[in-house]
Amino acid sequence: MMQNDVVVVGGGISGLSLAYYCVKAGLKTTLLEKNDTTGGSFASHQYHANGKKFWLELGAHTCYSSYQNLLDIVEESGIMNTIIPREKVPFSLYIDGKVKSIVSQLNIPELLFAAPNLFKLKKTGQSVRSYYSKIVGEKNYNEVISHFFNAVPSQPTDDFPADMMFKSREKRKDVLKNYTFTHGLQSVAKVIAATNGLNIFTSREVSSIEYVDGRYIIRGGDDGGAYSAKTLVLATPSAVSASLLRDINPDIATHLGQLKAAEVDSVGVIVQKANISLKPVAALISPNDIFYSVVSRDTVADENFRGFTFHFKPGLDDKTKRARITEVLGVSMSKIEHTEAKINTVPTLRLGHHQWLDRMESMLAAKKNLLLTGNYFGGMAIEDCVSRSKSEFARLKG
Ligand SMILES: Cc1cc2nc3c(=O)[nH]c(=O)nc-3n(C[C@H](O)[C@H](O)[C@H](O)COP(=O)(O)OP(=O)(O)OC[C@H]3O[C@@H](n4cnc5c(N)ncnc54)[C@H](O)[C@@H]3O)c2cc1C
Structure with a gap:
């Protein structure tokens, strides 16, 4: 059985970054990932056709100058020179088959009347609805702004804690305000995965964990492989972590089990640039539609292709999704060059999450x-x- 200081379960950015801190501190570290590639919601699909290359984000798409801990890793890993800007194309609304600007749909008098509340109200203890409907006005919130908020975690956000939606963080002045990487965000996952000394095993779905004589025994994968570790890191969605801990830490498992999450059915489509006339957009938000958002690759224009990822509500059949994709993009299915799907998991946060966290x-x-x-x-x-x-790594070291 492979002996380790640390085994990390889950190869999204959470697991990868924790594995990175451990391996840099000289700990023998192994990461086990269910999928055949690391990255999780960092999912930049790489498309190759007739000698042409194109990438499309199926999950996260933007990083900011305020992502200081991420940037430290990016810098230490030597890929700062692959940071590229995102073009300033608009986030727009899609209403009655037409692309419309956000401003055109806002009630400006209501907005001006409500806006001073921004300086009076505190987010703490408020839900997204209770806080933001006072900042932009009830009607603006219901008809426009709430749909933008829902698009962020691809689920209704009325009851999310307001202070967990958007945070103000200190920015790095030497980095672009918002950016991506030459080959998409998954470049960060790839460079971390290649860190010297880090053992990565993909296509290893961990199915059970035991605790024997002060060590964790982690099992999973088709070959039934087992890994022994002094320290266990769980970097999987909360429900998976709860089920893996059920036998060895029932209290923590029960506490984790209180959290909910949403599955996002993300479908990326790639189209020849000449075959689509939709004006360039960063994203389209269509209030009360079967998708929460369409995120486009127009932020990094390509000479041959355009790409769009539809983040659908769960449970729709392929025919329904295809019909809506072709309708919104205004192209027939025969003009869609490539389709790629991914299920992302996003937590459903609620007021009271801070108390949940304190208890955890x-x-x-x-x-x-x-x-x-x-x-x-x-x-x-x-x-x-x-x-x-x-901070979890600091707890291990402290
Ligand atoms: C559509 C979308 C758009 C987003 N856009 C942005 C953005 O632009 N900017 C931003 O800052 N944030 C964005 N986010 C949020 C951010 O990308 C995610 O919160 C973050 O990437 C999650 O990382 P994670 O490692 O915690 O989880 P995940 O990325 O979900 O990784 C968990 C990993 O665990 C693996 N796993 C699960 N079960 C097992 C098992 N039993 N054994 C082994 N492995 C297992 C999974 O395969 C997965 O790889 C977006 C999220 C989504 C879904």
Whole structure:
């Protein structure tokens, strides 16, 4: 059985960043990922056709200058020179078959009347609806702004804690305000996965964990492989972590089990540039549609192709999704050059999450050899994931 200091389960940015901190500290570290590639919601699909290359994000798409912990890893890994800007194309609404600007749909008098509340109200203890409907006005919130918020985690966000949706963080002045990478965000996952000394095993779905004589025995994968570790890191969605801990830490498993998450059915389509007339957009939000957003690759224009990822509500059949894709893009199915699908998992956060988190931290305080990271702690942005991994690593070292 392979002996390790640390085994990390889950190869999204949370697991990768924690594995990175461990391996850099000289710990023998192995990461096990269910899929055949690392990255999780960092899913940049690489398309090759007739000598032409194109990538399309099926999950996360934008990083910011405020992502300081992520940038530290990017810098140390030597890929700062692959950071590229995103073109300034608009985030637009799609209403009654037409692309419309956000401003054109806002009630400006209502907005002006409500806006001073921005300086009076605090987000703490407020839901997204209760806070933002006072900042932009009830009607603006219901008809326009709420749909943009819903598009962020691809689920209804009325009841999300307002202070966990968008956070203000200190920015790095030497980095573009928002950016991606030459080959998409998954470049970050790939460079971390290639860190010297880090053992990565993909296509290894961990199915059981035992705790024997002070060590964790982690099992999974078709070959039934087993990995032994002094410290266990779970970087999987909360429901998976709960089920893996059920026998060895029932209290923590039960606490994790209180959280909910949404599955996002993401479908990316690639079209020859000449075959589509839709004006360039960063994203389309269509209120009350069967998708939460269409995120486009127009932010990094390509000479041959355009790409669009539809983040659909779960449970739709292929025919329904295809029909809506062709309708919105205004192209027939025969003009769609390539389609790629991915299921992403995003947490459903609720008021009271801070209390949930406090309780979780006090339960973990007694378990220095069990680290939990993911996008369901301080927030779901990429930087929240890396920050969580950094603080869990500090707990291990401290
Ligand atoms: C559509 C979408 C768009 C987004 N856009 C942005 C954005 O632009 N900017 C931003 O900051 N954030 C964005 N986010 C949020 C951010 O990308 C995610 O919160 C973050 O990438 C999650 O990382 P993670 O490692 O915690 O989870 P995940 O990426 O979900 O990784 C978890 C990993 O665990 C693996 N796994 C699960 N079960 C097992 C098992 N039993 N054994 C082994 N492995 C297992 C999974 O395969 C997966 O790879 C977006 C999210 C989505 C879904």
